[in-house]
Structure formats: C-alpha cells, structure tokens
Amino acid sequence: MTTIPKRVPIPRNGVDYRGKIVLAPMVRSGELPSRLLALKYGADLVWGPETVDKSMIGTIKKINPITSTINFTRYPSNASRTQPVEQKESLIYRIHPTRERRKLIFQIGTSSPTFAVEAAKLVAADVAGIDVNAGCPKPFSTSGGMGAALLQTPDLLASILTALVKEVGAVYEIGISVKIRLLETPERTEALVRKLCDTGITGLTIHCRTTPMRPRERAIREQLRMIADICRETGVACLMNGDVKNKDEALELIQEYGVDGAMIASAAEANFSCFRTQAEGGLLPWREVVHEYVKTALEVNNKWGNTKYLLGQLVPGKAEVYRKVTSSKGYTEMCEILELQDLLDQAREVDERLGLGVNYKGAVKKAKTKNKSAQAAGGSMGKAMAHGNESKKPLSERGVTATTAKDMGGSYDVECQDPLMEQGISASSVLAV
Numbered sequence: 001m002t003t004i005p006k007r008v009p010i011p012r013n014g015v016d017y018r019g020k021i022v023l024a025p026m027v028r029s030g031e032l033p034s035r036l037l038a039l040k041y042g043a044d045l046v047w048g049p050e051t052v053d054k055s056m057i058g059t060i061k062k063i064n065p066i067t068s069t070i071n072f073t074r075y076p077s078n079a080s081r082t083q084p085v086e087q088k089e090s091l092i093y094r095i096h097p098t099r100e101r102r103k104l105i106f107q108i109g110t111s112s113p114t115f116a117v118e119a120a121k122l123v124a125a126d127v128a129g130i131d132v133n134a135g136c137p138k139p140f141s142t143s144g145g146m147g148a149a150l151l152q153t154p155d156l157l158a159s160i161l162t163a164l165v166k167e168v169g170a171v172y173e174i175g176i177s178v179k180i181r182l183l184e185t186p187e188r189t190e191a192l193v194r195k196l197c198d199t200g201i202t203g204l205t206i207h208c209r210t211t212p213m214r215p216r217e218r219a220i221r222e223q224l225r226m227i228a229d230i231c232r233e234t235g236v237a238c239l240m241n242g243d244v245k246n247k248d249e250a251l252e253l254i255q256e257y258g259v260d261g262a263m264i265a266s267a268a269e270a271n272f273s274c275f276r277t278q279a280e281g282g283l284l285p286w287r288e289v290v291h292e293y294v295k296t297a298l299e300v301n302n303k304w305g306n307t308k309y310l311l312g313q314l315v316p317g318k319a320e321v322y323r324k325v326t327s328s329k330g331y332t333e334m335c336e337i338l339e340l341q342d343l344l345d346q347a348r349e350v351d352e353r354l355g356l357g358v359n360y361k362g363a364v365k366k367a368k369t370k371n372k373s374a375q376a377a378g379g380s381m382g383k384a385m386a387h388g389n390e391s392k393k394p395l396s397e398r399g400v401t402a403t404t405a406k407d408m409g410g411s412y413d414v415e416c417q418d419p420l421m422e423q424g425i426s427a428s429s430v431l432a433v
C-alpha cells in the first residue's frame, strides 16, 4: 500500500515553496528593483526585506500611478499630528502588484502575535505569503525579542505563527512561514522544528548557520537532512539557505539533502543572474546585470541612495569605474560614467522627479539637516562608498564600529535592519514615495 505524503494545504492565494529557488530576504539589497531583477533572471519567488511590525502599523496604502507600484507610507511616529503635511513621509514598503504577483513573500520582524497580525493584515491582500524572521542575530533585533531571540522563546514564536495562520493566513488565503537558524545541538533544532511545524505553517526556511556564526563562516549541512525529514513528515515545505551559490548548485543540494527548495542571498546580491542555470547561459557579465538593474531602478523611480548602494555591490571593486560610480550624484551622472546611453533620457527624467542632478549637492545638504534619521538609514552612502574597494570588505575587517556602520547606511554585515525601522524609518524609507 502506498502512503500519500502529508501536505499542509496551500491556501488559494498562497504559493507552494516546493521546487522553488528563491531570493532571500535582504534589507537594502532586497528592495523592489532587486526583486524584479531576480525574477527576471529566474528566481521562482522573492522575499522582501524584513519589515518590523511597528513600522508597518500606521502606514497608508497608496498607488503610485507613475511607477504602478503599491506604496505603504507613513509619517514618523514623532510627527506632529496637527501638521503632518510638513513632515517628511517615509516609504516603508513597496510592491509591484503585476510583476510580483503571486511571487512576493512579505517578511516581518516581530515579537508579538498581536502586532504581527495587525501589521501583516495591511499587506496580506497584496502578497503570496507572510514569513516571520527568527534568524536575525543583531542586538537591535534580539534586544526587542525579535529575530534570533525567538529561537530562545519557542513558545512565543509558535504563538506568533499560530496567530498569523488563524487571523491572516486563513482570512486572506495565503501561507505563513518562518525562517530560522540552527540551534546548538541537533536535538534542540529538532524540538524547535517539530514545534513550529505544528502551527499550521506551509513553509520553513533553515539558514544553515547558528546564531553566533558570521556570514563568512561556512554553512553547516549536517542537520539539514533531519530537518527536511521532519518537514516532510509534517507536510511543511522546507527551503535550505546558506552558501548556495547559484541555481545549478541549489538543484544539486536539493537532491543531496532531500529539501524542497533553496534560498540565495549573498550570491544574488553580487550578481542576480545566479538564478540562471548553465543551460540557460549561467552567470552574466556584471555590465549586463548592472545595465538591467539600472533600467529597472529607473522604471520604478528607486531612491538614489538605494540604487547607489546596490551598484556598490554589483560593480566589482576592481573595476575602473567603481569609485566613480559609487561617488556619483544621480542617475544621469552614473549612466554617463557607465556609458548607458540608452538610459540617459529616462535618467534625466527620474533625476528631475527625485530632485537629483544639477542641484543634487544642495538637495542632499538640505535633506541631511532636515532628516537626521534618514541620513543614518542610508542618506550618506556617497561618503561611505567613496572608500572604494574598502567598502567591499566586511565592516568588521574595516574597523567600522556599529555606530559608524549605521551612519554609513549599513551593510548586512550589520545583519538585518536598523532600529530606526521600529520608528518607521526603514531602509525602504530612502526610496522615493
């Protein structure tokens, strides 16, 4: 007699993670243009950057007719209620409803079932799933009981997932999932995975590193098969994450460890075409990827600070143009440096719309004095990137302290997100509204 494998049913508006190679959640590196590019090159699904529940609560949903995007915006929580018009509106989250349709998973940072539900409800109708971040190891996340701190409070994590399953998943007919790290022993990981798989979630991602491990330390694969087995037994789709270089390698690892799919972060951040198999042409030269990235960033009027940050990841540090690109002041200048002639007209238009270009220096100065929080969240990338090749190294190797890292606009050596996000000033807020 054959046994039918158990499967937690995938809700009508949700997606099954099985057989999928996906873009990982990445603060700053996982904003809208990055996600669209990953999808173009073959990512099956994309995770948005972690967004803290409290920064999402209180946002207003707006459609931007120029970019056809859904924007969730808010005024800073310390804004005067009587004069909101004078306050700078922050963009907390952005979705392309057609290009990301049924492909986008919203990742939430939370330590409260109530806040998680309240925040998730705001985006639930526009995404294919809600994922809870239970892996961020940084104090600004863990001190609030979020991220990897949830691995130490499994009852709380399970109660967040249960609440999301019942009050968001069931109502909006989407799946709820969780992203965790390994615990210190296989026994502890096993107990945690069993508990989480019992909450009604449809998917679980395992980042194959423990909480204290740094991103450059090799991922540990020993517990993977055990985790995959528990997920299969309980009907939950299992994605593996950690040191997956490209789609071909992902497909091999899926076979080797019996997982259902794989998630890629760093390799995608360096070159989004890692989602192409060799048979599809494999990794594209950086110039081609950069051209496509800039085209996409222009299409969605991406905030210049975020685009420049990404260019700092995509243009090799050794390339002659690296320093020039990372100290350019706007789209037009950058397109000229990179000789992207076909994008110049559009670049001028977007510069004008975003207030960049000729008056850029003045505009930046004004913005800096007006909004110190935005500056800390990414406004001073020009200065940071002017370090050229230096900025390619992990912050720790550059002798950068936590404070200066934040001032620089960060890197995910400063894993996950900035505490400013809790106040509604997210990495996304440096995007154009």
Ligand SMILES: Cc1cc2nc3c(=O)[nH]c(=O)nc-3n(C[C@H](O)[C@H](O)[C@H](O)COP(=O)(O)O)c2cc1C
Residues within 6 Å of the ligand: 024, 025, 026, 027, 028, 029, 048, 049, 050, 107, 133, 134, 135, 136, 179, 207, 215, 241, 242, 243, 244, 263, 264, 265, 266, 267, 269, 411, 412, 415, 416, 417
């Ligand atoms: C720039 C950057 C930002 C990240 N932001 C998040 C995040 O918002 N949420 C999260 O769960 N993990 C985040 N991560 C961790 C990745 O999703 C992933 O778990 C980790 O980088 C390991 O995968 P990799 O070896 O493919 O890089 C981030 C990683 C990077 C490099």
